[in-house]
Amino acid sequence: MITIKELAEILNLSTTTVSNVIHGKTKEVSKATIERVQEALTKYEYVPNISASNLARNKSKIIGVALLARPDKYPNLLTDPFISELVSSLERTIRENGYFMMIYIADEIGGIIQQIASWNADGVVLFGLMGSTWKKVGERYKKPIVSIDCFDVTERENVVNIGLQDEEGAYLAARHLIENGHRRIAFLSDNLHGVDRERFRGFRRALEEEELSFHDEDFLQLLISEKSAEECFRDLAPRCEEYTAVFCVSDLYAVQLANAIRALGKSIPEDLSIIGFDDNMLSRFYRPAITTIRQDMEMKGVLAGSILVQMIEERYEGEKEVMLPVSLIERDTVKKISC
Amino acid sequence: MITIKELAEILNLSTTTVSNVIHGKTKEVSKATIERVQEALTKYEYVPNISASNLARNKSKIIGVALLARPDKYPNLLTDPFISELVSSLERTIRENGYFMMIYIADEIGGIIQQIASWNADGVVLFGLMGSTWKKVGERYKKPIVSIDCFDVTERENVVNIGLQDEEGAYLAARHLIENGHRRIAFLSDNLHGVDRERFRGFRRALEEEELSFHDEDFLQLLISEKSAEECFRDLAPRCEEYTAVFCVSDLYAVQLANAIRALGKSIPEDLSIIGFDDNMLSRFYRPAITTIRQDMEMKGVLAGSILVQMIEERYEGEKEVMLPVSLIERDTVKKISC
DNA sequence: TTGAAAGCGCTAACAA
DNA sequence: TTGTTAGCGCTTTCAA
Numbered sequence: 006m007i008t009i010k011e012l013a014e015i016l017n018l019s020t021t022t023v024s025n026v027i028h029g030k031t032k033e034v035s036k037a038t039i040e041r042v043q044e045a046l047t048k049y050e051y052v053p054n055i056s057a058s059n060l061a062r063n064k065s066k067i068i069g070v071a072l073l074a075r076p077d078k079y080p081n082l083l084t085d086p087f088i089s090e091l092v093s094s095l096e097r098t099i100r101e102n103g104y105f106m107m108i109y110i111a112d113e114i115g116g117i118i119q120q121i122a123s124w125n126a127d128g129v130v131l132f133g134l135m136g137s138t139w140k141k142v143g144e145r146y147k148k149p150i151v152s153i154d155c156f157d158v159t160e161r162e163n164v165v166n167i168g169l170q171d172e173e174g175a176y177l178a179a180r181h182l183i184e185n186g187h188r189r190i191a192f193l194s195d196n197l198h199g200v201d202r203e204r205f206r207g208f209r210r211a212l213e214e215e216e217l218s219f220h221d222e223d224f225l226q227l228l229i230s231e232k233s234a235e236e237c238f239r240d241l242a243p244r245c246e247e248y249t250a251v252f253c254v255s256d257l258y259a260v261q262l263a264n265a266i267r268a269l270g271k272s273i274p275e276d277l278s279i280i281g282f283d284d285n286m287l288s289r290f291y292r293p294a295i296t297t298i299r300q301d302m303e304m305k306g307v308l309a310g311s312i313l314v315q316m317i318e319e320r321y322e323g324e325k326e327v328m329l330p331v332s333l334i335e336r337d338t339v340k341k342i343s344c
Numbered sequence: 345m346i347t348i349k350e351l352a353e354i355l356n357l358s359t360t361t362v363s364n365v366i367h368g369k370t371k372e373v374s375k376a377t378i379e380r381v382q383e384a385l386t387k388y389e390y391v392p393n394i395s396a397s398n399l400a401r402n403k404s405k406i407i408g409v410a411l412l413a414r415p416d417k418y419p420n421l422l423t424d425p426f427i428s429e430l431v432s433s434l435e436r437t438i439r440e441n442g443y444f445m446m447i448y449i450a451d452e453i454g455g456i457i458q459q460i461a462s463w464n465a466d467g468v469v470l471f472g473l474m475g476s477t478w479k480k481v482g483e484r485y486k487k488p489i490v491s492i493d494c495f496d497v498t499e500r501e502n503v504v505n506i507g508l509q510d511e512e513g514a515y516l517a518a519r520h521l522i523e524n525g526h527r528r529i530a531f532l533s534d535n536l537h538g539v540d541r542e543r544f545r546g547f548r549r550a551l552e553e554e555e556l557s558f559h560d561e562d563f564l565q566l567l568i569s570e571k572s573a574e575e576c577f578r579d580l581a582p583r584c585e586e587y588t589a590v591f592c593v594s595d596l597y598a599v600q601l602a603n604a605i606r607a608l609g610k611s612i613p614e615d616l617s618i619i620g621f622d623d624n625m626l627s628r629f630y631r632p633a634i635t636t637i638r639q640d641m642e643m644k645g646v647l648a649g650s651i652l653v654q655m656i657e658e659r660y661e662g663e664k665e666v667m668l669p670v671s672l673i674e675r676d677t678v679k680k681i682s683c
Numbered sequence: 684t685t686g687a688a689a690g691c692g693c694t695a696a697c698a699a
Numbered sequence: 700t701t702g703t704t705a706g707c708g709c710t711t712t713c714a715a
Contacts, residue, residue, distance in 0.1 A: 019702040055462045056398040057692035060707045083432035093422035123394045358686040396708035
């Protein structure tokens, strides 16, 4: 692998000049030398050494993408349609802006942010971060950060959050069920933190508006840390007898619930209406196609990537928090019933 | 960010010594200094600069993962369950071995391999590479390579291929259909290259064994470069009238075909039997659950990652080609018929 | 047991 | 228009 220095010697030029034509800073270089250099570049198949360049410039063109997940979940995190759509559009946006993506998956941010700092990443996309752990991030990493689906971020320096109208989405879902005559509606999720807390709030707001009651047992909680997903749903399915409809916080859960219900010999939506959240491949391909709340993951990735790049290049002038809209996608898993 | 040099000055030591204790080369360092250094390391929150280290060592701990795909397809390549399972297990394996993954998605290998060389990646995983383009790779990149699902690789230096018993898989699928009484069987795919060619061969072998004829029109080709997937399947569905069963080269296609058939008011498998390939999330979650040929993507990623690491560390002693097995997963989309 | 110093390849301020 | 040179932070050989 030939270096700039060697090239300079061969051409009887300085490294500066060679470096300049490599980077197109050719205002002050004569036509003749430009050509000579470029010929040599291709002739000797020059390949830049990015490590050296990074070291000299104190930049890296790397964007770190940190995905936080529980250890039992992250072995196959990228397999989750929700995550893969996000990463897919992030990757493309980062690439198209001339940066490189380095993915980190782990259950705690400390080590990750350390490594990201080690690589001198120009910026970071953070996903799945919980409240208390923000401290560590701020202490160890001073460059731009875009967080996705985080809360209480606005007071932080150098951080922009891409969020979603979670509350509104769940509200729309619940309203849709109510408008179709449903009165006994359950809420299905594995926790009540972060986005799911917001969705829980929206869900309850819709019920309260109609003065429908909601009791603790109407929260169908998946104990995913204790048993396999399949077991969770098998155990939960019988409890759905009590309801005419279930709101699931993801399409993945909606599909799995539908299967568990059907395994009991019942049918969807005749025996139970189901509504999901996300509008990804699963709800679209499943039959009956799942009625769901759409969020634009594509847009989430694109925004996260491009805003981060703008921050890195010191030309971002938008808000500290961007809220993406949601919409109801009516398909075939909500039955109209007469109370 | 404090550097080794600064640390050395503070401690009145040489950079060598500091560097040595950082890397645990402490055979020739006194207990006392080890402790002093380690205290300072934490006190001053030392973070190594990987670019500098890479430059000095002429290594990078980076593994490049190059995914080749047609431009119209790669915007959302990572969204494909097949790819996401692969990348997910690759990422984990790479991480667990102490390396970093850098993903590259593009339609031609030249630029990618250039960038990978620029980063001085210690090794590369190649997916989706076609025959003629291997030249470029060999010319520009001399370090270890693991290819996935490639052919004619055994004669190359530094290359190990992770393949699959594609021929056998399709053979199993076709046999299964035949054993269930099917005689008019179509083959559905978007091309007949690479793995699909192998599958086509296996498929035909099964037919030939039973002296069943196969004509050109029995190859249902998806013209995915010309129209959207949905249109493809809508246009293709009526042609399935002619058959009692269709073998699809992926679960994704199997699901989409099933939906197109059902959109015509027919049912699966009563009116048409379908068999897929991959055994991923789609075939498992769909109802009726798709009968399919299982391949272990998890294993593919793990093998690719760990073999590459072994090659990088010069301790790989296995074959130049690893062939993963397939198996038939019987589910609910193949009907037993009496001829 | 510790240190001095050269060098990895590139950049950029400054000089000519 | 081109060249000189001093780093960037770390590793590693060799010497002390």
